[in-house]
Amino acid sequence: MSNSKPIKSLTSVSHETPLTLLETYPGALFFLDEAEKIVYANTSTQTMLGVSPETLVGNSFWCNVPQLVSPSLYLAVQKTKQTRAPTEVEYVSPVTQTWLHVQLSPTVRGILVQFHKMEEPLPSREAFFPDQYHVTDILESMYVGIGFLTTEGILLDINDVPLADAQIQREEVIGKPFAETPWWSSSPTSQHQLRAAIARASRGETVRFETLVHPREGMELYLEAVIIPHKDRHHSVEYLVYVGTDITERKRAEAAIHALIDALPQLVWTGRPDGYVDSYNQRWCDYTGIATEQAQGNGWLQCIHPDDQQHILALWQDAVQNGRPYEAEQRMRQSTTGAYRWFLVRATPFKDTQGTIFKWFGTCTDIHDKKRAEQQLKESRESLRVLAETVPQFVWMVRPDGAYEYRNQRLYDYIGFELEQTPSDWQRSCQFIHPEDRDRTRELWQHALETGAMFEHEERLINAQTGVYRWFLTRALPVRDEAGQIVKWVGTSTDIEEQKRTEAALRASQERVNALMNSSIIGIFVSEDSQIVDVNDTFLRMTGYTRKDLREGGINWMQITPPEYLARTVEAYQELYTRQSMTPYEKEYICKDGSHLPVLVGAILLEHHPNQSIGFVLDNSARKELEQRKDAFISMASHELKTPLTALKMQTQLARRRLERQSLQEAATALEMVEKPVKQLERLVEELLDVSKIQAGKLEYRQEMVDLGVLLREVVETMQQTHSSHTIVVRGTLHSSLMGDRDRLGQVFTNLLSNAIKYSPGAETIEMDLRASEDAVTIRVQDHGLGIPREQCDKIFDRFYRVVGPRQRAIPGLGMGLYIVAEIVKSHGGIITVESDVGKGSTFTVTFPKREDA
Incomplete structure (x- = not known):
């Protein structure tokens, strides 16, 4: 610039230290850190400001050099910090009224600021931003205080009106926190309002508030204050503009x-x-x-x-x-x-x-x-009676000539038109009705106009906001005068969209129910308590009963249930009324011709009719016949296999003894190896025979007094001799007797120990725990082997069921042993349960009721 004095280079002079160069600089020079605190000030600052440089170092620049503070300088400092580029600015000090030229240079740790006085005439509005000059001209005629603040609330400049009120000089407040100036410091409440407003404005919010200030003693002003954040093009707040308007009057x-x-x-x-x-x-x-x-x-x-x-x-x-x-x-x-x-x-x-x-x-x-x-007057009018008979949702009135007289606001909101925009003629207003419904609506409306009969029709109306049609029930009644002439029609339109959807869902549901009821595979019945009140044709076909039998009450599930299945049926219905559903179970029905029909039955309780249930019936005769054939085959095969096996076993033993007498030990040993699989096969055949007898109800039991303690010791000794790979540890003793079959009871514990050994190949011990109480005897057999998944524990006592798993499948067996064990225990009045964790082993518990004389 032409008025600026040349500035010495700070880097090119040799043989002088940087500090010496700065001290010899003719103008005031400051080094500010990133927080805008003074880190260094040269000796020329004392000439310009009248204070020693040492008193400035470490303090805020804006709060300690009011002679230099101005909004223009504040913006220049912020610009240099943001752009990291040199900046120059010229302005008049609001305090000293001297023209200053300032150069700002970014450094590694802050900003270098160089001040130089200039000789220039004082501008007319040098104390304000150029784009604020016209604003202050307008506001001179009224009381308006205008100030410019940093985002921290430091006062950069203020106009003369507030200074005159407070009777203070500009240098007394420039560079000071605005909230600590005389206008605000005298009132803690107002001071708190201002500080809160500055904090909000620094975050980009324009803040307005009313407050009471005391510029000087004896003076009281009500101000309407506004603090406006000024933002740069990046929407960051550069500075704050304060405007305070006198609202005292x-x-x-x-x-x-x-x-x-x-x-x-x-x-x-x-x-x-x-x-x-x-x-x-x-x-x-x-x-x-x-x-x-x-x-x-x-x-x-x-x-x-x-x-x-x-x-x-x-x-x-x-x-x-x-x-x-x-x-x-x-x-x-x-x-x-x-x-x-x-x-x-x-x-x-x-x-x-x-x-x-x-x-x-x-x-x-x-x-x-x-x-x-x-209200009493309205209730006496016929029009109110007619409106009371309709649904007051969309309400409208039509004159006899078809012109609309009234529509309520709900209708206007729905169709999206104001009163003056909607067609006044009823026929033309059909544009809001679905195209497929318009002809029928016109036909019915014309009939109502000609006959004076009530109009009622379901139609779809379009929602202007969503563009979706909804179903409405539209009704209209004529209002007549004393002579019986129609003076207007009053109508309502009621939203029935949900009702229509419900009806559609009910129809679909009914169709599904009808499809189920008409099934040719599943028999369906509805019962109240034990009386069957409705059935489908398939149920009648299965049982041979007729609709007439049903109407006459001749189908009762207790009467059509054979005596041997009655207890299980009653148990199932108790479950139904307790849990609202019945686990499907097998039973038989007595058909009308007296024959028995094997069936699978399940049922659920109807939610809204607690005495009614709906059940399904599947014809189980084919499966039962297949099972009978299978059982017959197993029984026949077992009997047919037992005789040659017995002969083979005897011949093998006889041949082995002869070879031993002839000292042919090697051949005798070979025959002994043949005896093992023969014994295993014999055991399987015996188990198959037992299963067949159990299924036929012909498994016989001897009745004798059995000393359980002695029996268990014998079983353990025998198993320990034949299975040396595991140690059987017995805890506790028993001195109890049981009436039953000693051999069958021995079979139970032999099977349990055999299973424990077989399914714990990596373990070394099997544990048997014997306990007796006043009421029962309990025997537990525990292994530390493969274990059984929890969801399969309830199935292992079923006939031919084997645990699913790659390691279990590798172990031989047909899944008959535990089935036989459970049946023998049950026949002796006992129960058997299992607890198991996969990878940790299983514990089988057998409990027998204790005899009083034992």
Whole structure:
């Protein structure tokens, strides 16, 4: 620039230290860190500022050199920090009124700031930003304080009006926290408001508040303060603009108005230009029981009847938005009785000479008795009787000539048109009806007009907001005068979309039920208690009964159940009434011709009819026949195999003894090896025979007194000799006897120990625990082997069931042993259970009831 003096180079002079160069620089020079604190100031600063450089170091630049502070400099510092590029700025110091030229250079750890005084005439508005000059010209004629702040609240500049009020000089406040200046420091409440507002504005929010300040002793001002964040093109806040407007006269006028309002005998309230209701007289507060602070804004809605709130609020917002007088009837709750009374509420906007609303004044007049009289008058009219017979959702009225007279707001909102936009002719308004429904609607409406009969039709109407059609039931009744002439039609349209969907779902459900009931495979029956009240054709075909038998009450599940299945059937129905469902079970039905039909039966309880259940029946005769054939085959095969096996066993033993007598030991040993698989095969055949006998109910048991303690010791000794790979550990002793078959009981524990050894190939011990109580004898056999999955524990006692698993499948067996064990235990009045964890082993527990004389 032409007016700037040349600046010495700080890097090119040889034989001088950098510090010497800085000290000899003719202008004031500062080095600021990233926090804008002074790290270094040269000796020229004392000449310019009148303070020693040492007193400045370590302090905030903005708070300690008010002679240099200005908004222009603040922006230049922020720009240099952001861009990391050299910057120059010229401005007039608001304090000293001297023209300054400043160069700013970014450094590794901060900013180098060089000041130089210049000789220039004082600009007319040098204390403000250029784009603010026209604003201050306008505001000179009224009381407006304008200040510029850093985002931390440091005052960079302020206009003359607040300075004159406080009778202070600009240098007394520039560079100081704005909240600590005389205007604010005298009032802690106002000071707190300002600090909170600065914090919010620094985050990008424009903040408005009203407050009371004391610029000097004896002076009191009400201010309407606004703090506006100024943002750069990256939307970051650069600085804050404070504007404080004197509203003292307005506040005093409002106080006088409020005093007058409190003296009025009506319920009176006032509002701001934006519709914010800010005050109420004492009578309003006494009637509603709501304090002014609780009722401000939209808080007054809490005393309005819930049915009126939405409508009243909409009317009030409309009046505020358009600046029109407000009038509405609403129900307000009286605090002492809790009853609602009708009030006529009026509000008038008051405007200044420019036509700008500066206040709303409202009154509430009790019209409850008048409304009650009007209501009684309406109830006496025929039109109200007709409306009472219709569904008041979408309500409309049509004159005899077909022109619309009225549509309620719900209908307008739904079709998306205002009153003046909708077709006045009923025929043309069919555009809102689904194209497939229009012809039928026109036909029925024309018939109603010609005959005067009630109009009723289901049609689809389009929702303007979503573009989706919904089903409505539309009804219309004619209103007649005393001569019987139709004077208008009153109609309603009721949304039945959900009802239509429900009906469609019911039809679909009924179709599914019909398909199930008409099934040719599954028999379906409905029963009340033990009486069957409805069945499908398949059930009748299965059992041979007829519809006539059903109507005459001749089908009762207790009567068609054979005696041997009656206990299980009663148990199943007890489960049904307890759990609302029945686990499917096998039984037989007695058919009408006396034959027995094997079936699989299940049922559930009907939710809304606790005495009724619906069940299914599957014909199980084919499966039962297959099982009988299988059992017959097994029985026959077992008998046929037993005779040659016995002969083979005897011949093998005889040949081995002869060879031993002839000293042919090697051949005898070979024959002995043949005896093992023969014995295993013999055992399998015996188990098959046992299974066949159990299925046929022919497994015989001897009745003798068995000493369980002795029997168990014999079984353990025998198993220990034949299975040396495992040690059988017995804990406890038994001195109890049981009436039963000694061989069959021995078979139980031999099988359990054999299984324990077989399914614990990696373990070394099998544990048997013997316990007796006053009532029972308990024997536990525990292994530490492969274990059984929990979901399969209930199935292992089933015939031919084997645990599914790659390691279990490798172990030989047909799944008959545990089935036989369970049947033998059951036949002796005992129970057997199992507990198991996969990979940890299994524990089988056998419990027998104890004899009293044992």
